[in-house]
Amino acid sequence: MQISVTTRTRASTIAGIAALALIGLGLILPAFASRSVIQDLFFILTLLTLAQLWNLIAGYGGMVSIGQQAFVGIGAYAMFAGVILWGWDPIAAIPLGLGAALVLAVPMAFFAFRLQGAYFAIGTWVIAEVTRLLVAQWKTLGGGTGTSLPREATADIWGVKAIAALLGLRDAAARDVLAYWLALAMAVGTMAAIYILLRSRNGLALAAVRDNDNAARSVGVDAARLKWAVFLSAAAMTGMVGALIFLQTARISPDAAFSVTTWTAYVIFIVVIGGIGRLEGPIIGVLVFWGLQTAFADYGSWYLFSLGLIAIAVMLFAPRGLWGLFTDRTGIALFPVQRRLTTTSQGDSRNG
Template sequence: MYKLTTRTRAGTTTAIVAVALVLAGLPLPAVTSRGVIQDLFFILTMLTLAQLWNLLAGYGGLVSVGQQAFVGIGAYAMFAGVILAGWNPVWAILLGGVAGLLLAIPTAFFAFRLQGAYFAIGTWVIAEVTRLLIAQWKTLGGGTGTSLPREATSNILGTDAIRALFGVREAAARDILAYWLALLLVVIVTGGIYWLLKSRLGLALAAVRDNSEAARSVGVDTGRLKWAVFLIAAAATGLTGALIFMQTARISPDAAFAVTDWTAYVIFIVVIGGIGTIEGPIVGVIVFFILRSALADYGSWYLMTLGVIAIIVMLFAPKGLWGLISSRSGLHLFPVRRRLTGPKIEGGI
């Protein structure tokens, strides 16, 4: 009996290693410094944003340069829930996802009427309009921003237990909680995208990316699929933005809607790692973190170096660093290509 499968030995090994890394990451705050936990939080949240942008552009063909809109609106929704409604910051993170979803509806309504570069520019314009509108929200600090109230940061759900467990101060306990939530979020996002790509919807999404007209001709509802991917990515990006600014406990329009931090860096991560692969953003975020740690003190030279590296990679490795590795080794850690398997017969198949 023959059947189609995506399972490979490398994929099984990757799954085992991934589970081991997640389990090892849970008690990590007990044996490492607060600085390392903060670095890991940065890596995990940037990886989440990169996987989501890769879902849009790499698999859905939706090249957005306005993802900072969903990071910012998610963060401000969390702050609004805490300051205006008195919610605990952990529960208020969920408002970030809801806000990202709600903003994505009118964004998609207008942006989906544009194609190619016009779509990208349209998403950036919508993000800028959103930033300007949020800057008028005087209750949350207007253009200068605001901070989470002291009583809110001192009573974040779970921090008392973390303080007792690890014997750390309040700020360090908040970092540990944020790290655990970021670890959970990246597992859900990466696992969810992998599941999607292995499903029939994943095949449809790849068909839409490669040739929308051809996909429509074989019965794929391209419009509904693009809407679904855009809304899911926006909601998850809003959650990530809320988590990032819960950890910092301080927000302003310029920080929350920073195109460099939440879109340019994310695109850099995906491009150098390998767009259209799950492995690419993982490789890209590691390279980005190393470059950031080594060059962050050099000011504008830091950004120039990132740009030069991106250009070199695009010229000599158009599929990114992981694409280069994969093409030479044949290795696929997250296999999505379907293969026919079954009993061997005379002459083979």
């Protein structure tokens, strides 16, 4: 009898096939979906990516940051700088967002990793505020009031003409399709990377550090190196998503780009409602968030009022989130990372 370690379950095999089918459907969707559906999906996919990244650092890494808006903002501003100051194509300028966020993340990590728990949370928030105030001094990019992408730059973005011709759309709609495809690629890429990380040795080490720092170190895990790696990669990717979001809106201001409510509070809401520390959580969370928004957005502040009460209720009655509630009852995990021992009978003859 042979014993092996596996993470695969029947549910995960089905989920894997379904995920591939969904990605395929997502790719060809612009051929028949309306523009507003594409815009909604862009919104969902970018928020989902941000939520997965926050889930990675907080849910798996144990670093509760409320300063992620710093990376969204700096990434978006780096993209605008590339377009406005150096005349780059907006698509080519998106990776600038990644670079800028990385450059900001290094000093931020140096500083914040000295702090624990609540101090870490507040410290990251203050750094994000400082970044916002400094960027607001940058007069060539509009200072405190912000600026728009120049019309010449948005008129001929790489690939827009080809998409317009291919799908028979006008330029504005083709721009949305392009942004949507990029958002899809980022969401799928981020989730795949996180899933692969979590199933690797490093993923196991990361969970060990989160659950008990000292115990993890005593069995030889290099906790500091892991935290650095996770924090920096999440920051860089967050910057790139920020650049993409503001490519689509084509207008930026410090208050919008560094909004703690939109880019961190709502993201935390999504992760925690869905279920923190699991890959399925943010997916459920973003669907709930979007559903609430479409259904009740007309009620203005009463909608946000209820959102606040829902956050409180979920924490009181389902502290592990909606997906946690479901998986505790059924034991089903779509993207399992739990290692299980299984026995296979074919090993009998070999092992004698």
